[in-house]
Amino acid sequence: MQLSAHPAAVRIRSGLPVAGEVVYAVGSLWISSTMLRNWPDPEGYWRDTDALAYALLAAVYLPLVLRRRFPVAVLTSTGLCVAAYFTLGYYHVVAVCGLLLALYTVASLRPRTVSARCVGGALLVLLWGTRLAEPGIGPLSVAFVTVAAIVCWVVGDGSRRLRELTRQLRLEQEAKARRAVVEERVRIARELHDVIAHHVSVIAVQTGLAGYVITSDPTTARRALDTAGGSAREALAEMRRMLVLLRAPEPGPADAVGPGMPGLAGLDDLARRVGEAGVPVDVRVTGTVYALPSGIDLCAYRVVQEALTNVLRHAPAARTTVRVHYAEDEVRVRVNDDGSGHAVARDSAARATTGQGLIGMRERATIYHGTVTAEPAPEGGFEVSLRIPVPRAGRGP
Structure with missing residues (x-):
């Protein structure tokens, strides 16, 4: 029996995507928490970091482990947690990546009619967070989150279409x-x-x-x-x-x-x-x-x-x-x-x-x-x- 066909090797290969999702979610939470704890705020622009801030960040990043199985549900949960995080006025940048990744996942796995509505909701949440930007860079922050949301949606939708075309090509070849x-x-x-x-x-x-x-x-x-x-x-x-x-x-x-x-x-x-x-x-x-x-x-x-x-x-x-x-x-x-x-x-x-x-x-x-x-x-x-x-x-x- 070839090593690649061994049952243990098959189980390892099937578990690698899940392990990768776990590593990404935990790693993102650790990086975001570190940034939140160490980011200087001498002017007092944002609310002081407390246990609730870390809990909201965990609620943003840890559900990403399930983003491929339940993309719309994870995006909805992440969007609500990010909206709550922004409403409470915590340092906003550390929560953006989780929402953008959830948006990309929906665009890459769901039809365009579904992902187009999702990108609108996610963009509203991100624009709500731009009110926390430092003075003078508010317009730049609005432009950044708008472009980032559109790029994530376009790239995810292109990935979905490429996957569909690949599957269609394989069926035609068969x-x-x-x-x-x-x-x-x-x-x-x-x-x-x-x-x-x-x-x-x-x-x-x-x-x-x-x-x-x-x-x-x-x-x-x-x-x-x-x-x-x-x-x-x-x-x-x-x-x-x-x-x-x-x-x-x-x-x-x-x-x-x-x-x-x-x-x-x-x-x-x-x-x-x-x-x-x-x-x-x-x-x-x-x-x-x-x-x-x-x-x-x-x-x-x-x-x-x-x-x-x-x-x-x-x-x-x-x-x-x-x-x-x-x-x-x-x-x-x-x-x-x-x-x-x-x-x-x-x-x-x-x-x-x-x-x-x-x-x-x-x-x-x-x-x-x-x-x-x-x-x-x-x-x-x-x-x-x-x-x-x-x-x-x-x-x-």
Whole structure:
């Protein structure tokens, strides 16, 4: 156990503020009593010091021990004792500091509406005491106590506001940290879904085919098992790349992409793998091909991958076309199936409105200010479209 976490150390730290208040109150009383006893008064300006004067000073300073727990009550008590002290005509300067400290405490711990009324009451008491000032310095004494009361209130109120701003900043930082955790979880979930869903769908289709024809057509069964094995190995490779990215010592932005992650250049391999699973895929690329930012490249690839995975699930006999168009300031992707799968008609509405895949596609596109639509195609079948702007050098974002 660390020394700072030891129960005795914790108790000592918790008791230090109280000890400090006690030392301050007792020390202030001792200093004020000493000044009161030793201050020269050859002209007899003030009442002679007696036991009542010391009792009033004790009533002014000793309650300051509780000023943080009961600031308004302590200020009220101190103000009444100081007013009585001034009324009796004792040497006035020694009682001023206690009232000013009580005023500062109220301003630093209570709302401005409360402390503003308190500063008015405290100032009246202090001004009442200026009548005891030596001849010739009455106006200076009035100016001094007025400025002192205002400064104590302003400094205390500023301390309160600074403490509130610090607390608000801490709450905002905690909320930001929670948002970052949620965003990272969403990012991990999106990557896991994109990696696993597609490859597991291919494996499921291929192993099902292999089990169906293993006795009647061993060659086809072997080819299906080879495809399933290749898909499993590729899934493992992508998961390793993703884990390397997530374990990076310095966290990157939410759209950061590690080296070796797939992109649109891998569409032919993706189409071949899906075709081996029983869904013919035709890839068409138009426009002048240029290098995309890695995040946008991965986003477009994942949208195509998820769309083809949905075809495997919902329309395993459909013919599918993937169109990629490179425009000057955006890239457009469209995935159409012809609707020939027996489950297409029944599942089209569900495909358009439900599923983690569609949510993940839209989240990915939103990161790059793109849009994704997924809906039944007018000519039949189903269509997924992606439009995503591409910032290029010399053209602005």
